[in-house]
Amino acid sequence: MITSQSESLFTRAQKSIPGGVNSPVRAFRSVGGKPLFIRRAWEAWLEDEDGNRYLDFINSWGPMILGHANSMIEEAIREALPASFSFGAPTVKEIEMAELICSMVPSVEMVRMVNSGTEATMAAIRLARGFTDREKIIKFEGCFHGHGDSFLIAAGSGVATLGIPGTPGVTKGTANDTLTAPFNDLPAVEALLLANSGNVAALIVEPVAGNMGLVLPQPGYLEGLRKLCDAHGALLIFDEVMTGFRLAPGGVQEITGVLPDLTTLGKIIGGGLPVGAYGGKREIMEHVAPLGPIYQSGTLSGNPLAMAAGLAMLRHLKSNPSIYASLESAGKHLAEGLRQTDKELGLNHCITQLGSMYTYFFTDREVLNFEDAKSCDTARFGAYFREMLNEGIYLAPSQFESLFFSTSLTTDLQDMFLSAHKKALKKVMVS
Ligand SMILES: *Cc1c(COP(=O)(O)O)cnc(C)c1O
Numbered sequence: 001m002i003t004s005q006s007e008s009l010f011t012r013a014q015k016s017i018p019g020g021v022n023s024p025v026r027a028f029r030s031v032g033g034k035p036l037f038i039r040r041a042w043e044a045w046l047e048d049e050d051g052n053r054y055l056d057f058i059n060s061w062g063p064m065i066l067g068h069a070n071s072m073i074e075e076a077i078r079e080a081l082p083a084s085f086s087f088g089a090p091t092v093k094e095i096e097m098a099e100l101i102c103s104m105v106p107s108v109e110m111v112r113m114v115n116s117g118t119e120a121t122m123a124a125i126r127l128a129r130g131f132t133d134r135e136k137i138i139k140f141e142g143c144f145h146g147h148g149d150s151f152l153i154a155a156g157s158g159v160a161t162l163g164i165p166g167t168p169g170v171t172k173g174t175a176n177d178t179l180t181a182p183f184n185d186l187p188a189v190e191a192l193l194l195a196n197s198g199n200v201a202a203l204i205v206e207p208v209a210g211n212m213g214l215v216l217p218q219p220g221y222l223e224g225l226r227k228l229c230d231a232h233g234a235l236l237i238f239d240e241v242m243t244g245f246r247l248a249p250g251g252v253q254e255i256t257g258v259l260p261d262l263t264t265l266g267k268i269i270g271g272g273l274p275v276g277a278y279g280g281k282r283e284i285m286e287h288v289a290p291l292g293p294i295y296q297s298g299t300l301s302g303n304p305l306a307m308a309a310g311l312a313m314l315r316h317l318k319s320n321p322s323i324y325a326s327l328e329s330a331g332k333h334l335a336e337g338l339r340q341t342d343k344e345l346g347l348n349h350c351i352t353q354l355g356s357m358y359t360y361f362f363t364d365r366e367v368l369n370f371e372d373a374k375s376c377d378t379a380r381f382g383a384y385f386r387e388m389l390n391e392g393i394y395l396a397p398s399q400f401e402s403l404f405f406s407t408s409l410t411t412d413l414q415d416m417f418l419s420a421h422k423k424a425l426k427k428v429m430v431s
Contacts (some may be wrong), residue, residue, distance in 0.1 A: 001390060002105035005049035027060070031382040031424045033389075036389055041068035046394055054394035056414060057403040061396075062242050062267035065327075065356065065407030066316065071321065073271045076312035080305050085197045088299060093307035100314050101269075104327035105250045106238075107259040111279030113302040117241035117266030118146025120276035122294060123288075123296045124262045125150060127278070128202035128235045130294040131287050136196055138203045140183045140236075142212030142370025142400075145204060145239050145264075153178045156211030156370070158196045160397040179216060183209055183369040184217065186224040193232040202235040202262075203228075205226040210242045211400035212373045213359035214352040222258040229261075235284070241266035241276065244404070248324055249317050269318075271309035323407055329335040330405065330414055334358060337418035344422075345429060357402045360421075373400060380428055387424035 013020035021027045021035060028035050036048040044067055059065070066073070080093075094113065101111045114120050117336045125137050125148075134136075137150060144157035152159060152167045152174055159182055167175055179196065181188040209215040215429035217348075229236040244251040245268040253259055263281035279285060289295045300306075317323060335353035338360055340425055342349055350361040350372075362377040362384070363368050381399040388395050396403055400403050 003034075003036060003048065003050050006037045007034055009049060010034045025396070025398065025401070028397045029261045030161045030179055030378065030399075031385040033397075034384060035196060035397075036394075041157065043067040044406060044413055046408075050390075054389070054392050055409075056394050057417075058394060058396050059266075059404045060272060062246060062404050063272050065246060065268050065323075065404075065406050066223045066313070067406040070166040070271075070291060072316060073309050073312045076308045077273075077305055078306035084302055084306065085305055085355060086303055090192050091302065091304055091307070093304055093311060094302040097302070097307050097311055097314075099313065100318065101277060102267070104314065104318055105244065105265070105279070106253050106264055107238075107261070107281070108132060108263055108279035110285035111277050111283040111287070112278040112296065113307075114278065114296075115303075115306075116146065116272050116276045117239075117264065117274070117296070118148055118154060120241065120264035120266055120278040121145040121151060121239055121295075122148040124237050124264050125204065126296065127284065127294050128237060128262065128289060130283050130292075132201045132233065132235060133177065134199050134201035134234075135346070136177050136179055136199045137201055138179045138181060138187065138189065138192055138204055138207070141180050142183060142215070142373060143204075143206045143209055143239070144211030145206075150178050151204075154180045154370070156209070156400055158398075160212060160370070160373075162367055169195075171290060182371065183193055183212075184221055185369065186221065186228070188224065189228055193228055193234065194343075197232070199379050200232060200234045202237050203237055204237040205256070206242065207240065207256070207260075208237045208243050208247065208354060210357060211372050212400050213361055213367060213376075214354065214357050214402040215367055215369065215373065216354060217256075217354060222252075222256050223427050226258050226260075228244070235261040237262045237264065239264045242357075245269065245314065245317055246404070249321055266375075268313060268374040269310050270306050272311035272346060273303075273306040273309045275303075275306045275310050285429075324355060327405075327407065328354075330409060330411075331355055331358060333411075333414055334405075334418065337414075338421065341418070341422045341425060347425075347429065356405050359399075362399065384424055387427050388420060391420035392423055 142152040145151040240251040266276040
């Protein structure tokens with residue numbers, strides 16, 4: 001595989017962009033190697049600047065659930081274009097978007113659009129603090145909620161991948177207001193709530209964690225968090241930026257029936273354009289300015305092109321719920337294939353899967369929290385990642401990420417992936 005174009009672009013990029021990338025997770029630092037520069041994508045495929053083609057298991061880190069360059073979304077953007085690109089004034093599309101989200105996500109009665117998942121989570125905890133008149137929040141080790149100061153403590157995703165210690169750039173005061181507990185451990189949360197009685201504004205959690213690799217909540221865990229929040233007067237925030245519209249039209253809260261007070265959304269909600277949102281109970285959302293005193297704003301929030309793309313995406317998902325059953329059966333097929341290969345090679349690695357998300361962990365330990373995830377052989381993962389790339393499979397360049405696939409991943413492509421996996425795994429497990 002020749003990647004000389006990407007290599008020279010990377011050299012050039014590093015001169016004007018820190019690390020040559022506009023988001024750290026795009027760098028190939030932890031797996032050894034240099035990032036590929038992508039020039040186009042369609043359906044399940046990516047093409048780099050050298051013309052190499054890859055089967056994509058990142059899908060823009062979640063948004064492209066219908067595959068790349070989906071014609072229906074393209075058409076929606078095209079239709080919106082001639083009316084100009086931004087007004088900074090209310091539009092019909094924003095009402096349609098808000099109504100659609102409220103109709104799809106069970107706990108959301110009112111919603112505010114923003115431009116990214118990071119903005120959504122920052123606004124949600126400000127709202128929780130203003131509403132409860134309390135200062136502390138609880139987050140979970142290995143969960144990632146974007147790059148807001150309060151969330152960089154024991155964070156997953158790129159923070160975990162790069163092994164960034166502590167939180168340089170975050171004030172001690174802010175860091176002290178974030179309490180952390182291991183995922184899937186209710187007694188630890190209860191102990192924090194008791195020790196900080198009357199001071200915890202909210203718990204924020206990825207109800208299915210995807211930023212330390214895919215880690216599923218144990219039975220009763222989310223119900224337990226709901227009960228603890230109610231008992232201690234703290235709000236429960238589900239960060240469904242990744243899982244919203246990915247695991248079900250209404251996210252994990254639809255699947256489990258556990259309803260949070262506030263929900264943060266992003267990724268799929270913009271159909272590939274930059275969009276985020278936060279919403280929840282009316283009595284809480286009514287505290288957001290201009291209705292209430294808690295300030296949050298955005299020049300480009302509700303941008304008409306982004307709303308057009310997002311509306312097309314969400315309308316399609318809402319009217320075709322069978323998509324989720326087929327994604328789940330594809331996911332099952334992949335997970336079974338991975339387990340079968342493990343069996344043949346005498347391996348017993350931890351494999352997690354839910355719908356169109358999965359992680360192949362290089363550890364025999366059952367992964368229930370960040371400590372377990374950290375037991376992975378990341379050097380071996382790096383070797384596997386590079387072998388897969390050689391086989392034309394583009395994975396997230398980190399062990400601590402969930403992988404995503406789209407409706408474009410046909411049965412043939414699933415099997416192509418599985419045979420590449422077997423070949424790559426054979427090579428890296430003997431070395
Ligand atoms: C991706 C992600 C975010 C951050 O969203 P951005 O749009 O990258 O700011 C927040 N929370 C979760 C759970 C995410 O997966």
